[in-house]
Amino acid sequence: DFLHICKQCFILWLREKQFSLFFCEVQPNETLTNLKAESDTLKTKLEDERAKLHDVELHQVAEKVDGLGQFIMKTRRTLKGHGNKVLCMDWCKDKRRIVSSSQDGKVIVWDAFTTNKEHAVTMPCTWVMACAYAPSGCAVACGGLDNKCSVYPLSLDKNENLAAKKKSVAMHTNYLSACSFTNSDMQILTSSGDGTCALWDVESGQLLQSFHGHTADVLCLDLAPSETGNTFVSGGCDKKANVWDMRSGQCIQSFETHESDINSVRYYPSGDAFASGSDDATCRLYDLRADREVAIYSKESIIFGASSVDFSLSGRLLFGGYNDYTINVWDVLKGTRVSILFGHENRVSTLRLSPDGTAFCTGSWDHTLRIWA
């Protein structure tokens, strides 16, 4: 038992050695069984504490709210140009431009309104699973199986090779699953298959903070729209959604109710809650002040995982892109499904609302992106 424990701590130490010093606090006479018993007891206690203050369900409170009528949303634009699966997309703050990345290494910047392609970069790796638009609109970040996140400044000189100006910012020890600029072009937050998230300084490539706590691949992240702008949430293959303090690197809250990998997390517009989409075919809502899951969005006929979620501007609707090629629209308050949208011919891999809430964009393994409104 002693050896077993030390092997665990030792391996954790090796991982953390890259970023910070780890002190092994386990006493030699603590056995593995004792640790397991203790952690299980604490977990049960925590669940009890959370349950004590849960005096009402969301759909009960929502009874007094009007139901939603028929929802008619259609594909308003189809963006064709990727030669392979579209894996990720992000909006520009100008409300009409987007950046998208695909399996064949191509990253394309489009004016989604006119459907014109404006820039294209070919990454040296395949499976570019993450891309993000800089707040200034002057650069994009992307990465994937190269384990890195690189920033490309967008030049309008047609003769200029964008790839030449590439700047390598983040370095992980496994694939990059998601990236996002913080409030400026100067910092990027990343999540990776190596189980960690990290905050980087773009200019110097320096690691500013790393976030350890997930026990498996981290697949997604989202920054909180809070007044103090200091937290973000991440979701991973360990079925956990963790909320982090960007300053200290601490995990301040953790939620584990999903039954499978969490593919996507997104904050409710007020920042008081967040939604998650998972391979267990459900989406869930977690309230940060109540510190618990408060709603599950599921239906027996939905048997494929949700790959990506986002709220409408008022937070009343939750859009979920699923692996069965559809988009399900949920009434966040009442917990019912309002609409199902068909159109894509393969998995929906990414979904985001436009910055002014007038439309949302989906990317799919069928090589296209669609704008819905």
Add this chain to the structure above:
Amino acid sequence: MERVIVAMQDPDMGVKMRNQRLLITVIPHAMTGNDVIEWLIQKYNITEEEARHLGGLLVQYGYIYPLRDPRSLLLRSDDSPYRFQTPYFWTSSRWPASELDYAIYLAKKNIRKQGELVDYEKENYSILHKRINHTWDFVVMQAREQLRASKQRRKADRIVLECQEQAYWLINKPCPGAFDVLDLGPERCNVLSSRVALIEHSRRALGRNRVKSSICLESFMKYSEQYLHHDPIMSGCLPSNPWISDDTAHWTINTDMVGTPTRLRVERWSFSFMELLNDSMGRREFMIYLEKEFSAENLCFWVACEDLRHGESSKIILKVEEVYKNFLAPGAARWVNIDSKTMERTLEGIKRPHRFIMDDAQMHIYFLMKKDSYPRYLKSELYKNMLAKAIVPQETKKSVFPFMRRQRHSSPSPAMVTQATEDDGKAKGAGPTGTSSTTNSQI
């Protein structure tokens, strides 16, 4: 998927099964495409469109296979016969589709009927023949044995077994270019867990303060209601949604520096202090108000702190010095009134400057503005006038000729516009890093 399939095969509540006629042979325990769709509609209370989609996926993933026209993995909503795939061949069992098995299967087909292999199968066959040539005798022998054994079955059983096997291979070795259900994306591996960290975390979590659900959930109602008319997908937007009408007027009238803002926009400033600050026009208006009140230094300080927090690492020391000089030093031009404890802590921290050194002071000033100046701004003449002269755009009438599409105009790229201002700006000493959300001034 398996949950659905098992439910479908329930003897009482499952899909109606009967003997289906395939050419001259009768196949037992089969169902029609229509039966499948009807059952799904009933059981899950969904529309026909959704049922056809879901049923179609069950066929694509190999849980149900067609008896007629087996290479076409579609669910037809007519009386085409289908059968459930045997669990042995389920996709989820991940039974490794070994080369040997595939070779035997192709050999059987070849022997049974010359020319039954289609192009890509012939190609695969010859590739395998080269690759596992050393066991080819075994392959052929196995194929012959299996064919002999199957000849001794009843014709109906034989057809069923052949169909099951064929369906399995159509999924596991699909025609190149066809949809590949086994394509799952890059592998996700698991990392070791740490009980020690888990215990630490649980202990901390037990100590946190929680709010009653009834209070938290009520806030969602309020928020959704408040923002209902601002949500274009819920309530539409004026004059029209650009994505639907191809008219960019909605964006033009909501640009950062438009002359007269819309009413909805000005209203939104009253929802929360953050809304006011996040809108560059709102922030500008608030600054004008603060100047009248002689407390503009608060907002300037907050902006400078934001710039410090989100700016380049290399400029931190310089910025901290600037902030100290302008806002914190005794006798500073724009001295901010922070409580003595925070001031002491901040001044101490400045000796070792880092990105977050101004956080405490910044938060103090932020909440000061939020509690004091912001509510008074909302009651001020300045704000009320803004609200009064704000425009409410006319809704664009739907086009008389709905099929005539408007021309979709391009807009200048933010990259270009900022580059231009950057070039000018460099001479004046302005920079691209920003106060407020962005330096967007396009469209």
